[in-house]
Amino acid sequence: MIDDWFPLALVLLLSIFLGYELISKVPSTLHTPLMSGSNAISGITLIGAISAAGAAHNSGFSQVLAVLAVALATVNVVGGYVVTNRMLGMFKKKEREGDLS
Amino acid sequence: MNTATEIAYLVAAASFILGLRMLGSPETARHGNLLSAFGMSLAALVTFFGDEMENYGWVLFGIVIGAVVGVVAARLVEMTAMPEMVALFNGSGGAASLFLGWVVHLSTSPNFFTASTVIMAVFIGGTTFTGSLVAWAKLRELTLAGKRLGGAYTFPGQRAINMGVLIIALLGGVVYAADSSGSVAAGGLAVGILLSLLFGILLVVPIGGADMPVVIAVLNSLSGLAACAAGFAVENAILVVAGALVGASGFILTTVMCKSMNRTLVNVFAGGFGATGGGAGTVVDGVVQPIMAEDAYYLLEAADSVVIVPGYGLAVAQAQHVVREMSDLLEKSGADVRYAIHPVAGRMPGHMNVLLAEANVPYDVLAEMDDINPVMGTVDVCLVVGANDVVNPAARDDECSPIYGMPIIDVDRARIVIVLKRSMGTGFAGISNPLFFRSNTRMLFGDAKTSLQQVVSEFKD
Numbered sequence: 001m002i003d004d005w006f007p008l009a010l011v012l013l014l015s016i017f018l019g020y021e022l023i024s025k026v027p028s029t030l031h032t033p034l035m036s037g038s039n040a041i042s043g044i045t046l047i048g049a050i051s052a053a054g055a056a057h058n059s060g061f062s063q064v065l066a067v068l069a070v071a072l073a074t075v076n077v078v079g080g081y082v083v084t085n086r087m088l089g090m091f092k093k094k095e096r097e098g099d100l101s
Numbered sequence: 102m103n104t105a106t107e108i109a110y111l112v113a114a115a116s117f118i119l120g121l122r123m124l125g126s127p128e129t130a131r132h133g134n135l136l137s138a139f140g141m142s143l144a145a146l147v148t149f150f151g152d153e154m155e156n157y158g159w160v161l162f163g164i165v166i167g168a169v170v171g172v173v174a175a176r177l178v179e180m181t182a183m184p185e186m187v188a189l190f191n192g193s194g195g196a197a198s199l200f201l202g203w204v205v206h207l208s209t210s211p212n213f214f215t216a217s218t219v220i221m222a223v224f225i226g227g228t229t230f231t232g233s234l235v236a237w238a239k240l241r242e243l244t245l246a247g248k249r250l251g252g253a254y255t256f257p258g259q260r261a262i263n264m265g266v267l268i269i270a271l272l273g274g275v276v277y278a279a280d281s282s283g284s285v286a287a288g289g290l291a292v293g294i295l296l297s298l299l300f301g302i303l304l305v306v307p308i309g310g311a312d313m314p315v316v317i318a319v320l321n322s323l324s325g326l327a328a329c330a331a332g333f334a335v336e337n338a339i340l341v342v343a344g345a346l347v348g349a350s351g352f353i354l355t356t357v358m359c360k361s362m363n364r365t366l367v368n369v370f371a372g373g374f375g376a377t378g379g380g381a382g383t384v385v386d387g388v389v390q391p392i393m394a395e396d397a398y399y400l401l402e403a404a405d406s407v408v409i410v411p412g413y414g415l416a417v418a419q420a421q422h423v424v425r426e427m428s429d430l431l432e433k434s435g436a437d438v439r440y441a442i443h444p445v446a447g448r449m450p451g452h453m454n455v456l457l458a459e460a461n462v463p464y465d466v467l468a469e470m471d472d473i474n475p476v477m478g479t480v481d482v483c484l485v486v487g488a489n490d491v492v493n494p495a496a497r498d499d500e501c502s503p504i505y506g507m508p509i510i511d512v513d514r515a516r517i518v519i520v521l522k523r524s525m526g527t528g529f530a531g532i533s534n535p536l537f538f539r540s541n542t543r544m545l546f547g548d549a550k551t552s553l554q555q556v557v558s559e560f561k562d
Binding site for chain 2: 005011012027030032033035039040042049054055057058061065066079080081083084091092
């Protein structure tokens with residue numbers, strides 16, 4: 001019999017291996033944007049936080065915690081993506097003058 | 102959760118995966134990041150307009166505050182301060198996971214499995230939070246009680262204390278998970294929260310200086326794992342997928358940094374870079390051959406291929422732009438110019454590449470250490486600016502050197518090496534560098550930026 005936790009554990013296992021394969025291919029030139037970009041992804045907690053803060057049955061204290069979680073995760077997500085975009089915008093290819101090929 | 106939400110989460114997960122894949126090449130990286138941001142926005146939107154939502158106002162309030170802070174911080178940050186910024190973002194993500202775990206505890210009566218994931222989200226999130234704050238303070242070189250932070254602080258019994266804290270936290274977690282609605286549960290959770298905050302501080306305090314890039318990579322990984330644990334706690338697979346991807350990414354970057362510094366992770370966390378003893382290695386004596394900017398100009402002008410090896414000293418001297426100006430002039434006179442970047446050049450993985458990109462150096466002339474070393478013998482002039490330990494041949498040849506075994510850029514194999522250096526002092530780690538005494542090495546003493554400006558003005562004359 002399969003318990004509730006099993007599908008999630010399987011997802012976890014596969015994601016770790018997938019992540020390892022994906023990230024191994026990123027050249028060190030891009031390691032800083034990779035770090036800030038993946039940092040933004042780690043703000044995925046936002047999804048859970050929105051559900052928690054939007055739920056009806058919260059007490060006062062847990063509502064405060066949930067809203068804090070939303071705000072902090074949003075800082076992580078929005079800041080992470082914006083700063084990564086800013087950095088990647090600076091990476092330019094060489095302009096070759098008189099390149100005829 | 103309705104079907105539309107589930108489909109949106111699937112699309113979001115695919116966006117994260119494809120986005121990370123596109124980050125693998127400078128040509129597609131920017132689109133990859135935007136794709137990933139799209140996935141995140143989509144997931145947030147469908148959650149916001151989901152079936153179980155009631156308190157729109159509060160959620161919106163949190164999102165607006167967070168977005169404003171995030172955008173302002175991301176737009177104002179200097180590229181040299183990127184490690185601090187990433188540390189703070191990591192910390193806020195960690196804190197969010199801590200709070201989310203806490204809310205799950207307060208609003209549901211979790212079973213054993215959920216309770217274990219709650220305590221893990223709380224513990225990893227809390228450690229990431231305070232660890233990131235300490236890392237930020239160190240990177241900013243803030244002062245605390247008249248003492249400058251940034252160094253490595255070790256004290257006797259440090260390992261034992263860290264282990265003790267970890268064990269007590271674990272026990273607290275077990276107590277909590279075993280009976281998460283019982284009378285002792287709240288105590289167990291409280292112990293978990295407090296000790297996680299303490300553990301984050303204890304973990305980062307003994308690390309400093311050159312090891313900071315490793316810390317940032319580890320905290321990056323932890324913030325992903327915290328999100329993962331939170332995903333189990335709220336039973337949402339999208340958190341698990343995204344968290345695991347980040348966890349793996351941070352792990353790889355940690356490994357890369359450790360390898361490039363010839364250190365093990367345990368070694369780093371035991372603390373005190375250079376405090377491990379071993380002295381400065383075999384002391385080299387010999388004659389250095391100092392040159393003037395004018396001589397450097399003649400050497401460079403005659404060269405067909407030039408490799409520039411920048412270290413963080415280049416960024417400290419704010420000399421990126423003048424280096425770029427010089428390499429443009431060299432290229433105009435027909436030379437092939439490349440930049441060789443050591444993985445630990447800079448204050449976080451890949452940092453030097455960003456600093457050069459900011460100075461409009463195109464990414465296709467940036468070469469990685471492993472690609473440039475095999476062809477170093479064919480290079481006419483190698484220009485070392487603000488780098489020291491990463492070009493120290495003692496790491497390759499001198500078994501007594503404390504950095505023996507660390508991978509280096511083999512600049513000494515170029516026909517001529519020009520080292521820009523303020524004086525003959527030893528480098529950051531106080532290790533003597535035989536490169537300076539080689540017969541093919543020329544020393545150009547003085548401030549790096551001024552020296553380069555002199556070379557540039559020679560070119561223009």
